[in-house]
Amino acid sequence: MTTLPDDDPFAVLENSRVASVLRRLYSEANRQHLSIIRHFLPHTLSYLRRRFMPFSENEMSGFYADKYIAIVEDQGAFAYLTARALRARTVVEFGTSFGPSTLWLAAAVRANGGGRVVTTEIVPDKARIARQHFEDAGLADLIDVREGNAIDSLATDPSDIDFVLNDGFPMRALDIVKLLAPRIRPGGVVLTDDVGGFRGNYKGYLANMRDRANGFDSMLITLKGGTEYSVRR
Ligand SMILES: C[S@@+](CC[C@H](N)C(=O)[O-])C[C@H]1O[C@@H](n2cnc3c(N)ncnc32)[C@H](O)[C@@H]1O
Numbered sequence: 001m002t003t004l005p006d007d008d009p010f011a012v013l014e015n016s017r018v019a020s021v022l023r024r025l026y027s028e029a030n031r032q033h034l035s036i037i038r039h040f041l042p043h044t045l046s047y048l049r050r051r052f053m054p055f056s057e058n059e060m061s062g063f064y065a066d067k068y069i070a071i072v073e074d075q076g077a078f079a080y081l082t083a084r085a086l087r088a089r090t091v092v093e094f095g096t097s098f099g100p101s102t103l104w105l106a107a108a109v110r111a112n113g114g115g116r117v118v119t120t121e122i123v124p125d126k127a128r129i130a131r132q133h134f135e136d137a138g139l140a141d142l143i144d145v146r147e148g149n150a151i152d153s154l155a156t157d158p159s160d161i162d163f164v165l166n167d168g169f170p171m172r173a174l175d176i177v178k179l180l181a182p183r184i185r186p187g188g189v190v191l192t193d194d195v196g197g198f199r200g201n202y203k204g205y206l207a208n209m210r211d212r213a214n215g216f217d218s219m220l221i222t223l224k225g226g227t228e229y230s231v232r233r
Pocket of ligand 1: 151
């Protein structure tokens with residue numbers, strides 16, 4: 001009798017050192033779920049009605065300062081495989097946090113033969129700890145961590161972008177995509193987290209991405225209750 005293999009998202013990774021750091025980081029991240037659910041409890045009705053959820057930029061250095069709020073493991077594996085399919089060499093990430101998503105992306109770039117992942121984080125302590133995680137995984141040489149507001153740190157480069165993970169806070173998602181769109185190569189992909197869960201906050205973003213005049217073909221895929229998948233025309 002043959003047994004089916006497990007649906008283990010980490011199985012896509014050939015690099016066992018990266019997989020082991022990622023497992024460690026996800027076990028820390030997943031322990032924070034309860035406090036995040038508690039934080040959103042007062043807004044359950046808005047969430048269910050897909051209305052705007054209050055999200056203040058002050059929270060970046062407040063409630064969220066020690067929170068991973070990472071893409072889930074399946075999104076990471078999906079991002080990894082997409083970056084592999086694109087043979088991505090130049091990747092941009094809005095929102096490093098403590099770095100799990102960056103590791104998925106850098107692992108793909110390494111497997112593609114090298115390149116760089118430019119990632120952006122406004123909270124200095126998060127950037128510092130993420131850098132340590134990148135060292136631990138042996139991928140630091142591929143990752144350019146830019147501290148400060150991503151709107152400034154991504155203002156002029158890189159160009160010829162193959163893949164963007166748009167995973168900062170919702171209020172800046174559209175500004176970031178507008179900033180980067182002219183520098184994303186045709187066929188390049190933008191993956192945007194939490195669009196399903198924060199539908200009310202992403203209204204303007206979705207309207208932009210679904211209008212072909214703005215340069216993308218785009219749809220919501222079901223990962224984590226709704227991740228926007230956009231391909232540069
Ligand atoms: C959802 S978390 C990123 C999670 C990460 N991509 C992962 O999956 O592991 C969003 C991060 O974006 C950062 N951020 C929010 N607005 C920013 C901005 N304007 N510039 C740079 N970083 C920002 C926040 O501090 C936070 O750590």
